[in-house]
Amino acid sequence: MTLYEKYPLTITNSLSGKKERFEPLTPGFVGMYVCGPTVYNFVHLGNARTFLTFDTVSRYLRFLGYRVRYVRNITDVGHLESDADEGEDKIAKKARLEQLEPMEIVKRYTEDFHNVMRVFNILPPSIEPTATGHIVEQIRITQELINKGLAYDVNGSVYFDVKKYNATHNNSYGILSGRNIEELMESGRDLDSQEEKRDRRDFALWKKAAPQHIMRWPSPWGEGFPGWHIECTVMSTKYLGETFDIHGGGMDLKFPHHECEIAQATGANGKPPVRYWIHSNMLTVNGQKMSKSLGNSFLPSELFTGSHKLLDKGYSPMTVRFFMLQSHYSSTLDFSNEALQAAEKGYKKLNASLRTIKALSSAGGETGDTEIDKALISLVDECYSNMSDDFNTAKTLAVLFEMSSRINDMKSGNLPLKSVSAGVFETFKSAYIDFMEKVLGLEEESVQDNNLLDGTIQVLISLRKKARADKNFALSDKIRDDLKAIGVQLKDGKDGEITYSVE
């Protein structure tokens, strides 16, 4: 029996709004697509939250034994700047402002994005396709939609005919976002650039490039560039098939982006593209969505160094990761100094136990105390069932805190290792390590890797031991206090052993 059979996964599907049992299209294999960043600027913390969410999803799917193909794109062209008449491209605009080639912009911010992913321990996807690398496919599907009568070209631009699609597909435009097409009509504001379109709800598949537009490709309709939504349809179906298992992205992409993806793909391929939609919620600051345009966004570097004006101090990447995992991905999460401080302490606690359990080994009784064995096993079980319950990292962390206490008990002797059977101990130990490191990605942060520093501290520790044995408390306290002052916390064990942690 595989882990995914033992702990069947449920996912809140945005399409139905309900928690559903997850059954992949092909047993044992999962195809997942996530909308990646538009690389025209530094990624901020809000962006990072979304990628962290799907990092957790892909990690857990793999941990359960699924073989996962995870596709996350890089949008390096195509997002239209507001509703400007020219349909100005964000990357092209930025390039002009900075007097750079568009691809220089793309390169710079892609690298930044990758660096941010790395420091947060967000694993790379299986495939990371770019929009500019799939122009041909985007032209092809646009042509196909024209052939099927679901798109039309006007003056070198091509638009998707939403009304026609809706009429020919069971009024299904809006199934994801819960909008209905009449309301969209009435509520839409006057966009003065829309006279080309037959209907204000139509959206661009291909845009004609204005003479000054620098990112442009030849097409059957003249020189231009692809619309925003079409790239994701092309790249997801190319690598995952016309119907695939999971599509993820930020809540703010639900409409219109994902709604349009469904319409295009269904129109072109005759079947719905996605079986489970997952939307991660926003990171907020004082209750408001963190976004570049609102000016309340944090850069990861500002967070690590504490240079942002709202922060009292810097926080490590793992502290931030822990902080985000403490809430469910579908809830908004409010970002504040106080919350981060609490997270820092909580994370340190889990991290300390991680180090402790790694150093512990079973005292090896065949017959342990059955009650204790049962309690430990049930904690392990809860880790799985909580994660399988719609990736509930918050509940899983609560269990890990419980496990952390038991680990400390083992260390102090409150819970004698002899009373735990060998098999149970190993299961418990590897579960704690795996859920921390593999599933939640909370890698140990320590200086233990740094031999020179660790060795130096060990020398000081042995000096303190000697001083204490000699009852030279003035010296032993000085060693402890001076180390504390530079951020190294010594911890005296009952047995006289001394361990340390770094602030």
Added chain:
RNA sequence: GGUUCCGUGGCCGAGUGGCUAGGCAGAGCUCUGCAAAAGCUCCUACAGCGGUUCGAAUCCGCUCGGAACCUCCA
């Protein structure tokens, strides 16, 4: 204006018809040369008002407050 969501103890944040969330902060105790760490104990909330129910923080209605989307946005 339309659509949707949320309002949990000092703070953050899970949960969701009857069963302890958890973390941080605070109080007490144990351990300790003194501390720290750790362990134990305490602090028991669900915006307001009605209703449904044997029973509601959880379902329904209203009121108040906040947010997201409807336009580029993770």
